[in-house]
Amino acid sequence: MTVTGAAAESDELPADVAALIGEVQYEIEGEFPVERGYVWTTCSSVENGNPLFWDDAVAEEITGGPIAPPTMLSVWFRPHHWAPGRTEQALPLQVHFDLKARFDLPEAVMTDNTIVFHEPVRPGDRLHTHQILRSVSEPKTTKLGTGRFWVIDVEYFNQRDQLVGVESYTGFGYRRAEGEA
Amino acid sequence: MTTSLLATDVHEGDALPPLSYDVSATTIVLGALAARDWRPMHHDHDFAVNRNGTQDIFMNTPNQAAWFERYLTDWSGPKGRLGRMRFRMRGSVFPGDTMVLQGTVRSVTQDDSGCAWATVDVDLTVDGDVKTSCHATIALPSSPDDNPWARTGPTWTP
Incomplete structure (x- = not known):
């Protein structure tokens, strides 16, 4: 269901959205095991020469x-852009996209991101995760447009159910001001 | 880079060496694809400009996190273990920008388990404007024999 017009700009948080705050949603297992190819591609993209990622002897020590x-x-946890049998593109951070749709806000940016790191993630790990909506603001107007801020926690675990990390995202879903399209 | 900084080498107010990098479209696209971020604003100029209203494609959040991690562990060495990072995006990083990362140590502390922590603020700037600010805590060895990566459970409380 999408809220449009005056309801979308109401200060009051719709009851169905308020009910989701604090609820565990979207328990997901990664589509593939942690693998070194992406580790090296990522290190290459930022020219990270940390020997933990390139020298097995250092990593062992x-x-x-x-x-x-x-x-x-x-x-x-970022899904493949396409996979056999998939009719719609799967989206990471689904709660974020749910809120965009719920409030009929076509654009969004992430403004704040906090990551807490727990057990190390190793090649071959199969990680699983879930998302928890923490808060949704009243309507706000910024230089980007008018919309709402929300905070979503993503908790990550390995195959031994050890916590490997928690990410908190602050997103701003918005509609651009008239005449700026 | 197999030597690592000790917590005793670090003091409040210390400045980390700056890192300057000329960002190209390849930087943006490579970073987005490395992070498996297929969204078009990170590789499609027309979409970024005409749909998102930005001046060009721009660097995504996970890749900025990777830049901050690289910057911090370049400084700490491989025994430096990130505990927490918080960033605030104030503006975007575009192809053609020269980004500069510059960090300052805000505190050096030790927790109840004996883990030594450095708190570091890092700004990513372009032409002097802060595009992203990062507040990080990183565990450093308290002696040559200490290894923050050996900590787990109650001895690792980031």
């Missing part, structure tokens, strides 16, 4: 074997 860069947490 310091981290007990190869690990993935901690900041790659979200990478392991």
Whole structure:
């Protein structure tokens, strides 16, 4: 269901959205195991020469074997752009896109991102995750347009159910001002 | 880069060496694809300009996180272990920009488990304007024999 017109701009949070705050949603297992190809591609993209990711002897000495860069947490859950039998493109951070649709806000940006790193992520790990909506603001107007801010936590676990990290995203879904399209 | 900084080497107010990098369209697209971020504003100029209203394609959040991680561990060495990062995006990074990362140590502390932490603020700027600010905590060895990566469970509380 999409809210449009005056309802979309009401200060009051719709009851169905308020009911989602604090609820665990979208328990998902990654589509593929953690693998070193993406580790190297990511390190290459930022010219990261940390030997933990390139030198197995150093990794063995310091981290007990190869690990993935901690900041790659979200990478392991970004769905394939296409997969057999899939009729719609799967979206990461689905709660964010649900809120965009719910409030009929065609554009969105992420403004704040906090990541807390727990157990190291290693090649071969099968990670699973869930999302929790923490808050939704009243309507706000910024230089981008008018919309709402929301905070979503994403918690990540490995196949032994050890917490490997938590990401908190602040998103701003918005509609551009008339005449700026 | 197999040597690592010790917490005893670090002091409040220390400036990290700056990192300057000329951003190209390849930087943006490579970073987005490395992060498996297929959204068009990170590779499609026409979409970015005419749909998103931005001046060009722009660097995505996970790739900025990777830049901050690289910057911090270039400084700490491989025993440096990130505990927490918070960033605030104030503006976008576009092809043609020269981005500069510059960090300052805000504190050096030790928690109840004996883990030594450096808190570092890093600004990513373009032409002096802060595009993204990052507040990070990174565990550093407290002695040559210490290894933050050996910490787990109650001895790792980021």
